[in-house]
Amino acid sequence: MHPTFGRYELLKRLAGGGMGEVYLARQRGIDGFSKLLVVKTLLPHLCEDEEFITMFKDEARVTAQLIHPNICQVFEFDQVGGVYYMSMEYLRGEDLRRLWKACEQKGTPLRVPLICRVISDAAAGLDFAHSLRDNKGEPYNIVHRDISPQNILVTFEGGVKLIDFGVAKAAGRAQHTRTGALKGKYSYMSPEQVAGAEVDGRSDIFALGIVLHELLTGRRLFKADSDVQTLARVRECNVAPPSRLNPQLPPGLDAIVLKALAKDPxxxxxxAQEFRLAIEDWLIQGRMSAASAHLAEFLKTIYADRLDKEARLGPLMGEAPFAGPAPGATPTSKGNNSPGQTPSAPTFEPMGKVAPMGGKSDVTLNQRATPARGEVPDPSRMTTESGAPSWRSRNGMRISVAAAVVAIGAAAMFVMVPAKKPAAPPEPPQAELTLNVQPENATVLVDGAPSAKQFKHKPGQIRIELQADGYVPQVLTSSFGPGSQTVPVALQKAAPKVHMVTISTEPAGSEIYEGARLIGRSPKVWTDASEGEHELTLQHDGYHEERGKVVVAKDGEEFNFKLHKLESARKNQPPDLGIKAER
Known part of the structure; x- marks a missing residue:
């Protein structure tokens, strides 16, 4: 027997993180009805945060309407035993990051037309979310803020789905995120997102452009050894055309990618629709085979062993089933439930009221409606018996339609900005800090998290770290009271790194100068060459003076120069008669 969670059988634990857990589940109904889906649950401590739950419900009202072929569909948002959860469609496939790695392991790269198919379909899902409006025609202003390979899923049927919509702002509030704090994966952020500025749908277009660039070149675009370096690269936004890194690319893609990755929004x-059309037009002009059917056939090749095993053994593929315990308190059957019968959720009216069930208006959330004589029981109109306090009594309503997808990590997802938002209660006085930092491109971390140079924080002790390439990092720990305050900070330049390099010339013995300073004669082992660019002058009797640049980056590098003879020196040489001395 599999452990149960409400009306779901939990078959397999798929993932877990700082916010909740993900399970492969089965929903059963009458007459042998059975459906596989995914259940995501919130951790208990988040379910007790009223502020979090309020935000979660607000965003659920919006994400319930994100029904599109290129967006993972969510079926239900509810609670069982005090644990909030949502059920969503079960997608047979892999995220783009894992697909990329599987292709590398197989030695079969994802073909360029198929890359374009994935990005184009992802752009279609984004465009739907960006342009979503309420029933009064007002835009919701949805921005994903975490487009990355991990959040683009490719199904074995050739479909492309955006996943993890919904609770970025709610997650941030639960974690006491400060105003101006960065949300998302740093290496897939836009320059304006890194700067802590307001973002719109064009920030998602930039992130999708990063994914396209990386798939075409096989290299990470902005990822560096540290978060600070990564953020600095995003801020600078120096993007090489993909064809420079992969000369085998067909012509015409550079312009599409670079437009999506423009530094200025x-x-x-x-x-996103314009981005999608540019890709589709390029595919048509090149007569490329890039339908979803082609993508499905490619995945069958990459995942042949897995698909064969799944066909023989089912979705668990022979693995031990989940043995529990189920999240929170597992409800037990009672009341009018017959053995083997699974309770179902009540229906939901447009204005948020629980619909009457079984033809009666006095049925509560913890009762089971008895159908009238001759009426066929409708599972969608039956109540649930979770054994938990009624959500309606605590929050005034219950949502059993598709809601928001819970993120299982600290990653930020979609942020919804409704056109009309109820006034929030006044916040307690906060410290409003403005950091006047030199150099201006320094990266700021507040209490260990990247931040904009202007931010709000609760009064008290704050740890501020400032870092910049070529400067000595500085840490400020001080107490700040409420109100606006400006904090001037000037970083000190760091001593340059030095490396040992070799400078050789033809002919040997040439003098090597940097400015007016004589470094030595070639071949010269330069033991204290500072990291960076050097402009050198090389001189030798009978030869033209040569100037050249070297860029020192690591130990062991060798730089070679060739000097050219003066014409007068050539004339004074004896003629070459083709006679060589014998030794």
């Missing part, structure tokens, strides 16, 4: 595609 005004220079990018205005909408």
């Amino acid at each position: 005004n220079d990018r595609y205005r909408t």
Whole structure:
């Protein structure tokens, strides 16, 4: 027997993280009805945070409407035993990051037309979310803020789905995220996102452009050894055309990618639909085979062994089933439930009221409606018996339609900004800090998390770290009271790193100068060459003076120069008669 969670059998634990857990589950109904889906649960301590739950419900009202072929669909948002959860469609496939790695392991790269298919379909899902409006025609202003290979899923049927919509802002509030704090994966952020500025749909277009660039070149675009370096690269936004890194790319893609990755949002595609059309037009002009059927056939090749095993052994593929315990308190059957019968959720009216069930208006959330004589029981109109306090009594309503997808990590997802938002209660006085930092491109971390240079924080002790390439990092720990305050900080330049390199010339013995300083004669082992660019002058009797640049980056590098003879020196040489001396 599999452990149960409400009306779901938990078959397998798929993942877990700082916010909740993910399970492969089965929903059963009458007459042998059975459906596989995914259940995501919130951790108990988040379910007790009223502020978190309020935000979660607000965003659920919006994400319930994100029904699109390229967005993972969510079926239900509810609670069992005090544990909030949502059920969503079960997608047979892999995220783009794992697909990329599987292709590398197989030695079969993902073909360029199929890369374009994935990105184009992802752009279609983004455009739907960006342009979503309420029933009064007002835009919701949805911005994903965490587009990355991990959040783009490719199904074995050739479909492309965006996943992890919904609770970025709620997650941030639960974790006491400060105003201006960064949300998302640093290496897939836009320059304006890194700067802590307001973002719109064009930030998602930039992130999708990063994914396209990396798939085409096989290299990470902004990822560096540390978060600080990664953020600095995103801020600088120096993007090489993909064809420079992969000369085998067909022509025409560079312009599409670079437009999506423009540093200024005004220079990018205005909408994800424009980005999508640019890719589709390129595919048509090149007569490329890039339908979802082609993508499905490619995945069958990459995952042939897995698909064969799944066909023989089922979705668990022979693995031991989940043995529990189920999240929170597992409800037990009672009341009018017959053996083997699974309770179902009540229906939901447009205005948020629980619909009457079984033709009666006095049925509560913890009762089971008895159908009238001759009426066929409808599982969608039956109540649930979770054994938990009624959510309606605590929150005034219950949502059993599709809601928001819970993120299982600290990653930020979609942030919804409704056109009309109820006034929030006044916040307690906070410290509003403005850091006047030199150099201006320094990266700021507040209490260990990246932050903008202007931020709010609760009064008290704050730890501020400032870092910049070529400067000595500085840490400030001080107490700040409420109100606006400006904090001037000037970082000191760090001593340059030095490396040992070799400078050789033809002919040997040439004098090597940097400015007016004589470094030595070639071949010269330069033991204290500072990291960076050096402009050198090379001189030798009878030869033209040569100037050249070297960029010192690591130990052991060798730089070679060739000097050219003066014409007068050539004339004074004896003629070459083709006679060589014998030794």
